[in-house]
Amino acid sequence: MKLSNPSNVPVYTISGSSTARPLPEWLARKRKRSLKQDPEYANRIELLQDFEFEEASACVRISEDGDWVMSTGTYKPQIHTHYLPNLSLSYARHTNTINQTFILLSSDYSKSLHLQTDRFLEFHTPGGLHYSTRIPRYGRDLLYDKRSAEALIPTVGVNADGSGEVYRLNLELGRFMKAYEVDVGGDDFASTGGGTLQGGINTGSVNSAAVAENTHNLLAFGTSIGTVEFWDPRSRSRVGILSSPQEQLSSESRPEITALQFRKRDGLTIATGSSNGLMYLYDLRSPVPLLKKDQGYGYPIQDLIFLDSSSSTRAQSTKPKILSSDKRIIKIWDQQNGTPWTSVEPAVDLNHVEWCPDSGMLLTANEGRQQHSFFIPQLGPAPKWCAFLDNLVEEMAEDPNDPNAFGGSKTGEVYDNYKFLTMAQLREINLDQMVGKTGVMRPYMHGYFVPQGLYEEAKFISNPEKWQEQRQKSIKEKIDKERESRIRGNKKVTVKVNRKLAEKLAQREEKNERLKARWLLKNGGDAEMLDKPTERSQEQEDEYEEKAKKQPQTGVLSDSRFNKLFQDEEFEIDESSREFKNLNPSAAHAQGNTTKLPKGLTAAEQEALDAELEQNSSESEDDDDDDDAADVDDIAPSKSRAQERYAKNGRPNKFQPSKQKQMMMKASSSNTAAQPKRDQSFGSRASQLKDRKSSSGVRTGALVGEMEITFASAKRERPGAEKQDQNQQASRDRRKEKKDRRSASNNTFRRM
Numbered sequence: 001m002k003l004s005n006p007s008n009v010p011v012y013t014i015s016g017s018s019t020a021r022p023l024p025e026w027l028a029r030k031r032k033r034s035l036k037q038d039p040e041y042a043n044r045i046e047l048l049q050d051f052e053f054e055e056a057s058a059c060v061r062i063s064e065d066g067d068w069v070m071s072t073g074t075y076k077p078q079i080h081t082h083y084l085p086n087l088s089l090s091y092a093r094h095t096n097t098i099n100q101t102f103i104l105l106s107s108d109y110s111k112s113l114h115l116q117t118d119r120f121l122e123f124h125t126p127g128g129l130h131y132s133t134r135i136p137r138y139g140r141d142l143l144y145d146k147r148s149a150e151a152l153i154p155t156v157g158v159n160a161d162g163s164g165e166v167y168r169l170n171l172e173l174g175r176f177m178k179a180y181e182v183d184v185g186g187d188d189f190a191s192t193g194g195g196t197l198q199g200g201i202n203t204g205s206v207n208s209a210a211v212a213e214n215t216h217n218l219l220a221f222g223t224s225i226g227t228v229e230f231w232d233p234r235s236r237s238r239v240g241i242l243s244s245p246q247e248q249l250s251s252e253s254r255p256e257i258t259a260l261q262f263r264k265r266d267g268l269t270i271a272t273g274s275s276n277g278l279m280y281l282y283d284l285r286s287p288v289p290l291l292k293k294d295q296g297y298g299y300p301i302q303d304l305i306f307l308d309s310s311s312s313t314r315a316q317s318t319k320p321k322i323l324s325s326d327k328r329i330i331k332i333w334d335q336q337n338g339t340p341w342t343s344v345e346p347a348v349d350l351n352h353v354e355w356c357p358d359s360g361m362l363l364t365a366n367e368g369r370q371q372h373s374f375f376i377p378q379l380g381p382a383p384k385w386c387a388f389l390d391n392l393v394e395e396m397a398e399d400p401n402d403p404n405a406f407g408g409s410k411t412g413e414v415y416d417n418y419k420f421l422t423m424a425q426l427r428e429i430n431l432d433q434m435v436g437k438t439g440v441m442r443p444y445m446h447g448y449f450v451p452q453g454l455y456e457e458a459k460f461i462s463n464p465e466k467w468q469e470q471r472q473k474s475i476k477e478k479i480d481k482e483r484e485s486r487i488r489g490n491k492k493v494t495v496k497v498n499r500k501l502a503e504k505l506a507q508r509e510e511k512n513e514r515l516k517a518r519w520l521l522k523n524g525g526d527a528e529m530l531d532k533p534t535e536r537s538q539e540q541e542d543e544y545e546e547k548a549k550k551q552p553q554t555g556v557l558s559d560s561r562f563n564k565l566f567q568d569e570e571f572e573i574d575e576s577s578r579e580f581k582n583l584n585p586s587a588a589h590a591q592g593n594t595t596k597l598p599k600g601l602t603a604a605e606q607e608a609l610d611a612e613l614e615q616n617s618s619e620s621e622d623d624d625d626d627d628d629a630a631d632v633d634d635i636a637p638s639k640s641r642a643q644e645r646y647a648k649n650g651r652p653n654k655f656q657p658s659k660q661k662q663m664m665m666k667a668s669s670s671n672t673a674a675q676p677k678r679d680q681s682f683g684s685r686a687s688q689l690k691d692r693k694s695s696s697g698v699r700t701g702a703l704v705g706e707m708e709i710t711f712a713s714a715k716r717e718r719p720g721a722e723k724q725d726q727n728q729q730a731s732r733d734r735r736k737e738k739k740d741r742r743s744a745s746n747n748t749f750r751r752m
Helices: 025-037 312-317 388-398 423-428 452-462 466-485 499-522 527-531 538-550 560-567 578-583 585-590 603-623 628-648 682-688 721-740
Strands: 012-015 056-062 068-074 078-083 088-094 099-104 112-116 120-125 128-134 143-145 150-158 164-170 175-182 206-211 219-223 228-232 237-242 257-262 269-274 278-283 291-294 303-306 321-325 330-334 340-344 350-355 361-366 373-375 418-422 442-444 447-451
Touching (some): 012 388, 056 099, 068 099, 150 175, 150 206, 164 206, 206 257, 257 303, 269 303, 269 321, 278 321, 291 330, 303 350, 418 423, 418 452, 423 447, 447 452
Parallel strands (some): 056 350
Antiparallel strands (some): 012 373, 056 068, 056 361, 068 078, 078 088, 099 112, 112 120, 120 128, 143 150, 164 175, 206 219, 219 228, 228 237, 257 269, 278 291, 303 321, 361 373, 418 447, 442 447
16 A cells, blocks of 8 residues: 555555556556566555446445445446445446436445436446436536435526526436526626526536435535525425625636535535635525635535544544545545645546545545545544455554655554553443543454553542552562562473483472472462561572572482482483383383284183184094094194184284294193192192103103103014004093093183
8 A cells, every 4th residue: 555645644545556647558558567577566455346447437426335336437438336345346337428427326236327428317227227318408417305306407508587407307206397497697698607508608507416415405506606506395496595705706707616515414514616626614504604725726626525424422522524626636624623634636637536434435536547545544444345454554554664654653652552441341440431422542443442541540530449459469479479489490401311311300390399389379378478578678688599599409300319320321221122111101102112012812712712722632633543643743733723813813822832842742641630730839749749650661750730741762563452452542541531621721621
């Protein structure tokens, strides 16, 4: 955004800052290509999408609900309608001839009446052109009287009686009514304003019209002879005439009235603008002007706007202002004394100015390609459809490095002496009654900025005993700060080895000290400090600090017995060792050690494995009775297959036989006792065993357990009946032992 007026009241140009007089299309395209490298053009703000015309704009209006903007322009003659909440163009429509002016008949854009330069009146709706009619003479202005539902069209020329006419088109009946006849100087060419030729030199005309719609509803018509006539629409008669000031009557050329406006609030104040650039402010009860202001350039006044807020509270807190504009400049005056407040002078000629009610936004129709939009923060906040402008303006005003910043203040100085309060906080100190009645409280977002001095004074008046509470609060804060000072902050751990352990111990000690201090504060401990919080002198304070420094610290780090743990490298903890990882599983996991320890089988899985092993063993014994070695060979593959199946299911194979020792086992022929011997020692169990001979005649040593490993070497003899009997006896012994053998689970007997 560009700061276009660096006076006491800044004016920001939101759009149209680079607008100049229209150029040929080929030259405009060439300039656009060169603007790609322009940082100001790259950082511009486009407030409304396509808020421009190919050649120039003629008139711009804002709807009553504040959501729509309609503007007309050329070339080609067209109408643009923007939807403000979306900041975008809603639709564009072309017309047959150039639009001179228009008015909105509804609260939104749906009904509009347009005065064309070829004497046509066109009614437009969202669907397009609804109806058009032609008037006998060229129109100069357009006005809508809501109470009588009539469109008033001041025109050029006189009728047969030598009077100017204001046509009345009744929209309820759909026909023209009898026109208002206004004196414009007679029908002879000798008198001022005489003549009946339309567009001829010195032809009389009614140039402008105004209505006091919120009060007495009088109609005012400005003429080409410098007079203002007031008409009552109820009786359709003239009720008064306001002549030009005496100083203008003495001049040779009498200026025309080109602009009129009633003040909506009271209806007793009317502003007139003349063709020589002078603005007069009148009270209807006196013919003498209250105020006279010169626009400065001598061009006819085009627009007059009373900048009154619709909110009564805001209107009481702000000074009334009035806006006047010609084709070169916009000026805003103080309505009471006529002091210039601020001004806006764009680079191109102006055709029409529109003010967004209750805001600081001005929109213009001008001779440039792009339409202008100006924002004056001190006039009012940004409209709701562009509320982000308030934050942008505030940042620009506080930026000391921005050459366009207003005021030149440093960052943070704008609201240094202000206190932000919400409405609930204002009610507590009884300042809510001042909202909207004074300019001291600045509204911002969901609250107000209140001067710090006013806030403190109001707070003291609303609660006289507040200072006593504040004093007690300050004393308590001082006591707590003194207590907290005895708790040492984070100390820098100076150790050579085991730094992590030292830091962990230091954090634990500090945490314990803080918990102890909080417990003391909560339970009202340290009564000596509570009784005399401020009686210590400076010497006593220094002595107290020296004692605190000399006081020995407690803890592992300060204990001399553990010095070598943090100084000698031989006591360094190896965090990669297995012992450290077992004691600190969380630390091992943090270092990326995800090795899982083997887990045993559950009771159900163990029982299922035992049953399957027993079944495989019995099948192998029944099928092969030749020798014991063959039995062992049959059992081992079955057992290994069962172990592999359980290992594939995610459980470790605990019964995997060792690769170094391969042992062959067979059932012992001895009948072991049924009682378990797990609780007996090895020596006691070995002494109870008796020496006995095996079936093969080899003496064996003391046997422990239910199975026996036998290594028998004998001279090979001719196989006979004796050996066959021995094999049969061994088979019978195995079957008998199988019936009494305990399960590996030590809790059940099988086949009992």
